[in-house]
Amino acid sequence: xxxxxxxxxxxxxxxLSELAYRANxxxxxxxxxxxxxxxxxxxxxxxxxxxxxxGWRPDEVLALVGVFFLVGGAIHLVIEPSMQRFIEAxxxxxxxxxxxxxxxxxxxxxxxxxxxxxxxxxxLGTGLLVxxxxxxxxxxxxxxxxxxxVTLVAGGIIVYSFWLMLATLSFxxxxxxxxxxxxxxxxxxxxxxxxxxxxxxxxxxxFLVPVAFATTVPAQALSGRLTGRTLLGAGTLAALMLVVxxxxxxxxxxxxxxxxx
Amino acid sequence: MKGLVDIYRQQFKTTLASFLxxxxxxxxxxxxxxxxxxxxxVVWSAVAASRGSEVGGFGxxxxxxxxxxxMLVNHATYTWIMYEFEYRIRHGSLSFALLRxxxxxxxxxxxxxxxxxxxxxxxxxxxxxxxxxFKPAFHPVLWAVAAFVPxxxxxxxxxxxIEWTLALAAFWTTRVSAIxxxxxVAALFLSGQVAPLALLPxxxxxxxxxxxxxxxxxxxxxxxxxxxxxxxxxxxxxAQLAWLALSLVLxxxxxxxxxxxxxxxxA
Numbered sequence: 159x160x161x162x163x164x165x166x167x168x169x170x171x172x173x174l175s176e177l178a179y180r181a182n183x184x185x186x187x188x189x190x191x192x193x194x195x196x197x198x199x200x201x202x203x204x205x206x207x208x209x210x211x212x213g214w215r216p217d218e219v220l221a222l223v224g225v226f227f228l229v230g231g232a233i234h235l236v237i238e239p240s241m242q243r244f245i246e247a248x249x250x251x252x253x254x255x256x257x258x259x260x261x262x263x264x265x266x267x268x269x270x271x272x273x274x275x276x277x278x279x280x281x282l283g284t285g286l287l288v289x290x291x292x293x294x295x296x297x298x299x300x301x302x303x304x305x306x307x308v309t310l311v312a313g314g315i316i317v318y319s320f321w322l323m324l325a326t327l328s329f330x331x332x333x334x335x336x337x338x339x340x341x342x343x344x345x346x347x348x349x350x351x352x353x354x355x356x357x358x359x360x361x362x363x364x365f366l367v368p369v370a371f372a373t374t375v376p377a378q379a380l381s382g383r384l385t386g387r388t389l390l391g392a393g394t395l396a397a398l399m400l401v402v403x404x405x406x407x408x409x410x411x412x413x414x415x416x417x418x419x
Numbered sequence: 420m421k422g423l424v425d426i427y428r429q430q431f432k433t434t435l436a437s438f439l440x441x442x443x444x445x446x447x448x449x450x451x452x453x454x455x456x457x458x459x460x461v462v463w464s465a466v467a468a469s470r471g472s473e474v475g476g477f478g479x480x481x482x483x484x485x486x487x488x489x490m491l492v493n494h495a496t497y498t499w500i501m502y503e504f505e506y507r508i509r510h511g512s513l514s515f516a517l518l519r520x521x522x523x524x525x526x527x528x529x530x531x532x533x534x535x536x537x538x539x540x541x542x543x544x545x546x547x548x549x550x551x552x553f554k555p556a557f558h559p560v561l562w563a564v565a566a567f568v569p570x571x572x573x574x575x576x577x578x579x580x581i582e583w584t585l586a587l588a589a590f591w592t593t594r595v596s597a598i599x600x601x602x603x604v605a606a607l608f609l610s611g612q613v614a615p616l617a618l619l620p621x622x623x624x625x626x627x628x629x630x631x632x633x634x635x636x637x638x639x640x641x642x643x644x645x646x647x648x649x650x651x652x653x654x655x656x657x658a659q660l661a662w663l664a665l666s667l668v669l670x671x672x673x674x675x676x677x678x679x680x681x682x683x684x685x686a
Contacts, residue, residue: 346458
């Protein structure tokens with residue numbers, strides 16, 4: 159409860175500071191719309207030549223792109239800006255201020271910065287998702303909706319833990335901004351069903367850089383091709399990564415020597 | 420002329436030495452360059468598979484040759500100047516460059532070529548690996564491969580000059596990210612990175628032919644893959660030379676106007 163209140167405070171501060179730059183909203187909206195347009199145009203070209211891609215119908219891929227924007231929006235909204243500031247804080251020694259606060263430091267670090275206008279990606283992604291579901295025409299059962307919700311949350315947790323672990327590396331190596339680029343580059347592959355990719359790449363996208371769990375798996379749940387095994391795997395991996403990233407975080411903080419200490 | 424050659428040689432030595440310090444970072448930035456054509460290669464191979472064997476004259480091995488070639492041609496001609504210039508102007512580091520008795524574009528050319536020399540082994544390795552996995556069909560035509568050499572050189576020059584000129588938009592506005600994105604998106608489709616131009620709708624193809632995009636990426640690749648007749652190749656060189664002349668003029672005009680209104684901290 160307390161953490162929710164904290165998150166609300168951080169969100170309000172971000173909104174207040176961003177409201178001074180209202181033109182940025184239109185800039186961001188333009189960029190998000192262009193991004194969406196590109197994705198749709200790409201799909202239009204591909205599906206002008208075929209009506210199934212590796213077993214996925216056009217509307218199912220459309221739903222996948224919706225999930226891709228939704229999760230990508232969430233990453234750009236909180237995770238990426240917060241982790242970037244965290245890495246800066248470690249190299250500049252200003253993390254001291256966070257560590258001395260009477261709340262969980264990992265939590266504070268993870269929500270400290272909200273790029274509020276990135277909500278546009280989230281909204282557009284959700285809109286696209288709904289549009290695709292309507293076009294699919296299939297009645298979305300409670301079980302499917304639940305499967306989607308569970309895999310989406312699991313995917314979110316997996317991506318968050320992955321980012322946290324990468325960013326925590328800064329306790330050991332200080333300059334890790336470039337490592338974050340690996341995720342950003344690999345995430346692009348999540349626009350398409352990972353089952354298309356050759357086995358080595360599919361493996362990398364599932365276990366090395368867990369893009370598949372964030373995009374393909376929730377989309378699978380929507381189109382009714384989620385197997386119990388995948389669901390169980392996503393849940394287990396999410397729990398495991400949450401614990402491991404917490405351990406890595408604690409080991410990192412123990413190593414941190416600060417600016418004044 | 421001799422003075423410029425000496426300057427380039429010296430600049431190369433220092434830039435290479437300093438970039439080598441950041442080779443890991445530069446290598447990480449290359450992941451996107453390898454992954455993007457790989458994604459489209461996989462997608463189009465799946466399309467070809469779903470239609471039996473081929474799409475508009477492209478089978479899976481043709482797509483492999485196309486997108487592996489695209490990866491190399493795009494790597495040879497890409498620049499990052501549009502993402503950097505705004506920073507230079509906002510932070511005033513351009514002021515130092517202006518004090519030197521040399522047009523700043525020369526150091527940018529050296530930076531660009533140096534980073535590519537450092538990443539070349541990695542790109543060739545990636546190309547070799549992808550070729551082993553996807554088994555591309557490569558039917559080189561001797562004259563076209565010979566013509567590829569000047570074509571890629573011209574493509575590099577034209578793309579560099581155009582993107583350098585567009586980067587100068589930062590003189591007038593610091594919100595260049597929207598401009599950069601619009602340009603990047605146009606390039607994505609019109610230069611054949613999403614799909615071979617031959618597979619795009621007619622109107623899109625026509626636009627690609629009028630604008631510089633085809634001539635800066637797709638054209639050298641089409642030559643390399645032996646998909647052009649000698650007449651088409653000549654017309655292509657004509658288009659490249661025309662864009663080269665036009666971009667040189669534009670660069671001069673925009674640069675002069677931009678420097679005149681430039682007012683950095685301390686300038």
